[in-house]
Amino acid sequence: MSQLETKDRILDAAENLFSDKGFSATSLRSITTLAGANLAAVNYHFGSKDALIQAVFRRILTPLNNDRLQRLDALEARVQEPSVDEVLTAFLTPVATLWSESKRGPVLVRLFAKTFAEPSTNIRDLVFSEFEGIAARYIPALARAVPHLSRREVMTRLHFLIGSMTHTVTNWDMLAGAPGADELIEQMVTYGAAGFRAPAALTTSKGTP
Amino acid sequence: MSQLETKDRILDAAENLFSDKGFSATSLRSITTLAGANLAAVNYHFGSKDALIQAVFRRILTPLNNDRLQRLDALEARVQEPSVDEVLTAFLTPVATLWSESKRGPVLVRLFAKTFAEPSTNIRDLVFSEFEGIAARYIPALARAVPHLSRREVMTRLHFLIGSMTHTVTNWDMLAGAPGADELIEQMVTYGAAGFRAPAALTTSKGTP
DNA sequence: GTCTATACAGTGATAGAC
DNA sequence: GTCTATCACTGTATAGAC
Numbered sequence: 001m002s003q004l005e006t007k008d009r010i011l012d013a014a015e016n017l018f019s020d021k022g023f024s025a026t027s028l029r030s031i032t033t034l035a036g037a038n039l040a041a042v043n044y045h046f047g048s049k050d051a052l053i054q055a056v057f058r059r060i061l062t063p064l065n066n067d068r069l070q071r072l073d074a075l076e077a078r079v080q081e082p083s084v085d086e087v088l089t090a091f092l093t094p095v096a097t098l099w100s101e102s103k104r105g106p107v108l109v110r111l112f113a114k115t116f117a118e119p120s121t122n123i124r125d126l127v128f129s130e131f132e133g134i135a136a137r138y139i140p141a142l143a144r145a146v147p148h149l150s151r152r153e154v155m156t157r158l159h160f161l162i163g164s165m166t167h168t169v170t171n172w173d174m175l176a177g178a179p180g181a182d183e184l185i186e187q188m189v190t191y192g193a194a195g196f197r198a199p200a201a202l203t204t205s206k207g208t209p
Numbered sequence: 210m211s212q213l214e215t216k217d218r219i220l221d222a223a224e225n226l227f228s229d230k231g232f233s234a235t236s237l238r239s240i241t242t243l244a245g246a247n248l249a250a251v252n253y254h255f256g257s258k259d260a261l262i263q264a265v266f267r268r269i270l271t272p273l274n275n276d277r278l279q280r281l282d283a284l285e286a287r288v289q290e291p292s293v294d295e296v297l298t299a300f301l302t303p304v305a306t307l308w309s310e311s312k313r314g315p316v317l318v319r320l321f322a323k324t325f326a327e328p329s330t331n332i333r334d335l336v337f338s339e340f341e342g343i344a345a346r347y348i349p350a351l352a353r354a355v356p357h358l359s360r361r362e363v364m365t366r367l368h369f370l371i372g373s374m375t376h377t378v379t380n381w382d383m384l385a386g387a388p389g390a391d392e393l394i395e396q397m398v399t400y401g402a403a404g405f406r407a408p409a410a411l412t413t414s415k416g417t418p
Numbered sequence: 419g420t421c422t423a424t425a426c427a428g429t430g431a432t433a434g435a436c
Numbered sequence: 437g438t439c440t441a442t443c444a445c446t447g448t449a450t451a452g453a454c
Contacts, residue, residue, distance in 0.1 A: 249421075
């Protein structure tokens with residue numbers, strides 16, 4: 001057993017068990033047993049199972065998003081008008097970096113992928129609130145790189161890109177050959193940048209005149 | 210209460226409750242109460258909660274995928290060499306059609322979106338097995354439309370597209386303005402088709418020479 | 419075959435002693 | 437901060453009624 005405090009031991013145990021068996025299938029008893037703590041410690045330190053889940057995610061997302069901001073800062077300091085490819089690379093690379101971490105990586109990315117499309121928990125809200133700072137920086141950067149798109153269409157296409165990212169990470173093993181993280185980032189940037197560069201979609205909604 | 214048989218009443222109730230509160234947050238008791246059935250009826254008709262979830266999904270996915278196959282058949286009967294845009298439209302439209310159904314639509318699509326990124330259940334496997342027939346028809350059609358890509362890269366980009374689709378549907382309400390289904394399909398086809406048409410990504414994996 | 423009533427082990431949560 | 441005891445509720449299984 002490590003020298004860490006109870007709170008951190010619980011977070012570590014929860015991270016591993018959630019990633020392994022999912023949220024609902026992981027009982028607080030199995031977490032506290034693995035962490036060498038008492039069952040009630042979870043409710044004392046975090047308040048509820050749901051709050052524990054959120055704490056696990058916050059511990060991952062904060063550094064990830066900081067990395068994203070840092071990369072965009074560095075990019076804009078280096079290049080006057082960054083291309084879509086460069087901005088998307090800055091956006092996607094932190095995920096690949098996490099993924100490439102030898103041991104904790106796969107655990108974290110699997111958890112991160114589960115964030116979206118989760119039904120009733122507050123995870124989605126947490127992720128989107130953590131994401132606000134990212135959007136505030138990346139959407140203007142993207143809008144400058146693809147000035148032919150309205151702000152709204154930039155946001156829509158960013159959603160498309162995020163969907164590609166999360167789905168790919170989630171179903172990594174379904175991709176035949178299972179390419180490395182670097183290679184996949186490359187393919188995703190190629191695909192996404194071309195999508196962003198595509199002309200604005202017509203907004204003719206109704207009839208066929 | 211309807212005249213339907215118990216089995217169907219349970220499926221209807223489960224579909225609505227799952228879509229509303231998620232899978233783990235929905236108890237079998239709440240399902241059977243809403244369906245006007247006894248608790249044990251679930252295990253009698255389906256075997257387990259997990260099997261019930263799968264049955265709910267199968268009832269949605271089978272007609273959806275049949276619609277996809279039918280549209281591709283019709284397209285290839287009409288056009289000799291369908292474009293990426295046309296193939297992607299055939300692929301995506303059934304989802305939009307489901308979505309546009311006034312009452313059941315939103316329920317189904319929310320459920321369908323939860324299919325991916327689900328942690329430990331067998332849902333993912335079910336969806337992918339149901340998807341095999343689709344892939345067998347659509348991947349060759351796409352490969353013919355974008356002959357500059359290897360078969361593997363076609364599959365990878367199809368994954369990207371599926372991710373965009375599911376994430377967009379899941380987080381529909383996060384998109385400012387919440388465009389209509391038709392408009393969103395149009396934007397997704399524009400984005401995805403451009404992505405498919407992009408040149409093959411370099412597969413230089415390692416160093417920077 | 420279909421349905422009911424009931425029992426059981428495991429769950430998240432909480433109050434209160436130490 | 438930590439622990440024990442206890443709560444209401446969950447999914448599942450089964451014996452037996454119609």
